[in-house]
Amino acid sequence: QTAREAGSRADAAPPPSLGPPAQGRKGVLAAAAAMPVSGGNGELALHVGREYDTAGDDLRGLLQGASDAKFDFVVIPLFQRRPADEPREGGYELQPSTASDLAVDSKTWSSAVVGTLSEWLDPGPNASQARRDFCFQALEKELHWASHLGVYGILLPPPASPRCEHFAAALGRQILSGICTTQLMVRIPLVREVGGGQVDGWQIWNNFRLLCDHNIRLQIALELTADLPTTDKELERWFAEPVRAVIVSAEIFLTNKQGFPVLSKRHKAFLLQLFKHRVQVIISGLSEVAGAEVENDKYIHYVARLFQGRPPLTSQEQFELPYHDYLQAPLQPLQDDLESQTYETFEKDPVKYVQYEEAIFRCIKQKLEGGKTQLAAIVVGAGRGPLVVAVRSAASRAEADVRVWAVEKNPNAIITLKHRSRLEGWTNVEIVGQDMRFWNAPQPADLLVSELLGSFGDNELSPECLDGAQRFLASDGVCIPQKYTSFLTPVTSPKLWNDVKNYNDVAHFETAYVVKFHQAFYPSREIKECFTFSHPNWELTSNDRYAELEFTSEVEAIVHGFAGYFHCELYDGLAVSIAPQTYSEGMFSWFPIYFPLRLPVHMREGQNLKSHWWRCHNDRKVWYEWAVSEPSPLPVHNPGGRSYYIGK
Secondary structure (H helix, E strand, O other): OHHHHOOOOHHHOOOOOOOOOOOOOOOOOOOOOOOOEOOOOOOOOEOEEEEOOOOOOOHHHHHHHHHHOOOOEEEEEOEOOOOOOOOOOOOOOOOEOOOOHHHOOHHHHHHHEEEEOOOOOOOOOOOOHHHHHHHHHHHHHHHHHHHHHOOOEEEEOOOOOOOOHHHHHHHHHHHHHOOOOOEEEEEEEOEEEEOOEEEEHHHHHHHHHHHOOOOOOEEEEEEOOOOOOOOHHHHHHHHHOOEEEEEEEHHHOEEOOOOOEEOOHHHHHHHHHHHOOOOEEEEEOOOOOOOOHHHHHHHHHHHHHHHHOOOOOOHHHHHHHHHEOOOEOOOOOOOOOOOHHHHHHHHOOOOHHHHHHHHHHHHHHHHHHOOOOEEEEEEEOOOOOHHHHHHHHHHHHHOOEEEEEEEOOOHHHHHHHHHHHHHHOOOOEEEEOOOOOOOOOOOOEEEEEEOOOEOOEOOOOHHHHHHHHHHHEEEEEEEEOOEEEEEEEEEEOHHHHHHHHOOOOOHHHHOOEEOEOOOOEOOOOOOEEEEEEEOOOOOOOOOOEEEEEEEEOOOOEEEEEEEEEEEEEEEOOEEEEOOHHHOOOOOOOOOOEEEEEEEEEEEOOOOEEEEEEEEEEOOOEEEEEEEEEEOOOOOOEOHHHOOOOEEO
């Protein structure tokens, strides 16, 4: 769960920006610094660049002007703009936009310049062989020159249409050849005119990245267009994609009553959401005539105000930042003892223990109203004592005489429990340093309290533990929690899928991970129940389960796996939940769980996805198996628990 593996992480550091470092630098070339827009509240700064139609004869002067206008980097064509030449003898002749690489020093090329390639490099699906060869030759030479310059980023032209097989194949060859080592961004307009009609840019990007085998070198420079896709769901798909920069043309701005440029409500809302994904902004289409600086300033000021006007992060959002899209192995609490830092993180949860205390209080009150005068409570998996404190506080509020047994198998946590008992005067608490499954309680308990849930509810073996511990309960005894249900929904997450793919084995695709989803999209609004467990389980019915879940995709999408959640009923209507529909606001003890698919599933709008889920066990372990049978069958993942299991 969340921070059970908290600590420093290399990938928690902010990614490099397109422009120069955010702090302590002069301007791009100038003594007067162009500073990135500050996010405040510990957030990353926003870097804003300007796109020029030409590099001009004086690149240093152009960079100086951009710096004076408070831009952090520039986007320039690296080659002379010209219509696509027809194939001719001698092939493509390289014509750089600058006289040579001496136009600026190498540090400036690598920190302040993003270079665009020729717009016509995609020959299209019906081009002749000669035409294709000419375009491929141009692509190779232009990438080679861009890499020679060492520019920070290379901006590829958009594929001409969804039929971009030749372009993708040519680029794939260049990437594999190692000729290009610089970051590659593909310019993708939100809506593109193709053959007299409009095509959603996501369809073009999706075809292109599938043809390029989800290559992690490819990122997106997303170009806002005047026309937007019809539905917000179509726009939301971009929040899962590797959008590195967003290109905002001056042409799509409206003019307000005061004469200032502003974006439409939908454009503005979309850009604000993109800010959450650490994008940089490139402003294009600004006037390049002398004296246009004052008018041009209005555009960068608008973007800056938009960025700075966002509400500050909540304490929960600040806590979650380092864990965004970071794969964590789920805990094995029966096999492994938790560390002090993990306990400490959970104990800071502002919601969970408040809910637990209120549930315990209601249970004690009802027991007293039923005629009981002395009560016995057993806390299993007591950790460092937060549930012991909850029981004692609830008993005090109810003015009840409650004797408490705190059962914990971790010998290190026992030391802390004994220390707290002396320090806080736990005179009614007996501390037991044993495994709950093998300890014998001295008397039947009225109340059995635990917090053994994992991100998928039962994935830390709460059912097995509580089935073993329920022998402590009196016949009218109560378990808190009383019931919990896991939930699933399909998820699009190219980043997480590629992170799993990078392990280069099947085992990691057959493992579930705890993840704080951020760069993700959910193609179906349906979040469906999977497995349910209730306690006490007096009949000791099997904890093996099977569920068949079917989801309908609202838009065309790629499914990379499933996001899992749980909802837990404590007592008398009180609950803790990470399921989106009943989420306990402010609680951070659990992040969702991610079940990857070995092969992504391409879903059409309205198409059904049928999935199958098994919870299995033997005498040594419990494991999950999962599979997809529609729209096309995929192999059963993790058969026999060969890759991932929870040890007993």
